[in-house]
């Protein structure tokens with residue numbers, strides 16, 4: 134689905150606002166605090182039902198208002214689509230209520246709506262993907278798997294479910310309230326799901342590896358950039374995985390939870406064989422993150438014929454002019470993207486007729502240019 138417009142109601146700085154996106158690049162500009170990130174966040178929220186910035190959705194509601202609402206309209210060829218998310222504050226301290234619709238019908242999860250746009254976000258917080266603990270990268274890799282092969286996300290959910298059951302059983306055995314006789318059936322189920330998850334992650338990394346190395350080189354990351362998936366288990370099949378589990382049973386029982394399996398894998402992001410997490414500068418980590426997101430975009434376009442809507446918050450300020458040109462060219466080649474910047478001059482081609490331009494100031498969005 135191509136996004137045509139977004140409508141905001143009591144969302145952060147916006148009481149009531151609307152903006153049209155271009156078919157390719159849309160530039161959002163305005164000084165610090167004007168509401169650029171808020172607008173990008175609203176787009177993400179309207180397409181996914183989540184915020185990329187916060188888990189506390191209360192923060193999204195404009196100060197003094199009771200509910201925030203975002204409506205995203207778009208099309209898929211001749212087919213019109215509409216997604217909406219409304220979040221109402223609960224009474225003091227209680228959870229609020231979220232309502233989501235897709236083409237007018239209530240849905241539990243927008244993520245499962247097949248015509249919704251895929252999204253990819255670059256924002257300063259996302260550096261956590263390079264700097265943070267392995268769990269952040271695992272979760273991201275699993276999202277990439279789900280975006281490339283939506284059905285394979287079931288294996289990840291199944292793995293979590295079985296892992297939780299096995300952990301609960303370990304805790305009961307440890308407390309002397311269960312025998313370890315039933316553990317064997319859980320071990321086999323865990324092994325089956327674990328091997329599927331490992332397989333999917335490894336296939337995704339295989340697809341990403343080359344485009345990632347290429348993008349990183351183009352963006353000027355010195356040295357050879359590489360992705361290295363490091364699964365915990367080397368098991369060739371279910372039996373071997375079960376044997377690995379059994380070898381670790383004593384320590385699992387001691388701790389009361391499973392210490393072996395894909396929930397302990399790592400996706401290492403390397404430059405000349407060394408982890409950027411440990412040895413990369415902030416600038417290098419930024420380039421690597423951008424290269425990874427662009428590589429994912431390439432892979433999704435190739436494998437699913439769907440290019441994610443890219444939301445790039447404040448990416449240009451730290452790139453030199455040559456890299457800005459490169460990024461702008463790459464983004465304009467295919468799919469939709471929205472770039473937020475304080476300085477219009479930092480976005481090459483911002484004045485082109487094909488580029489939509491929005492100027493924001495607290496509470497308002499001025500549609501400066503509608504893309505031709």
Ligand SMILES: Nc1ncnc2c1ncn2[C@@H]1O[C@H](COP(=O)(O)OP(=O)(O)O)[C@@H](O)[C@H]1O
Nearest residue numbers: 145146165166167168169170171192194195196
């Ligand atoms: N729920 C809210 N209601 C009203 N204003 C908010 C809310 N949440 C954040 N803000 C305001 O939004 C502004 C920041 O907007 P932001 O989009 O991050 O700016 P920028 O253009 O620099 O990206 C701040 O002034 C902040 O006080």
Ligand SMILES: [Mg+2]
Nearest residue numbers: 169170446447
């Ligand atoms: Mg911002």
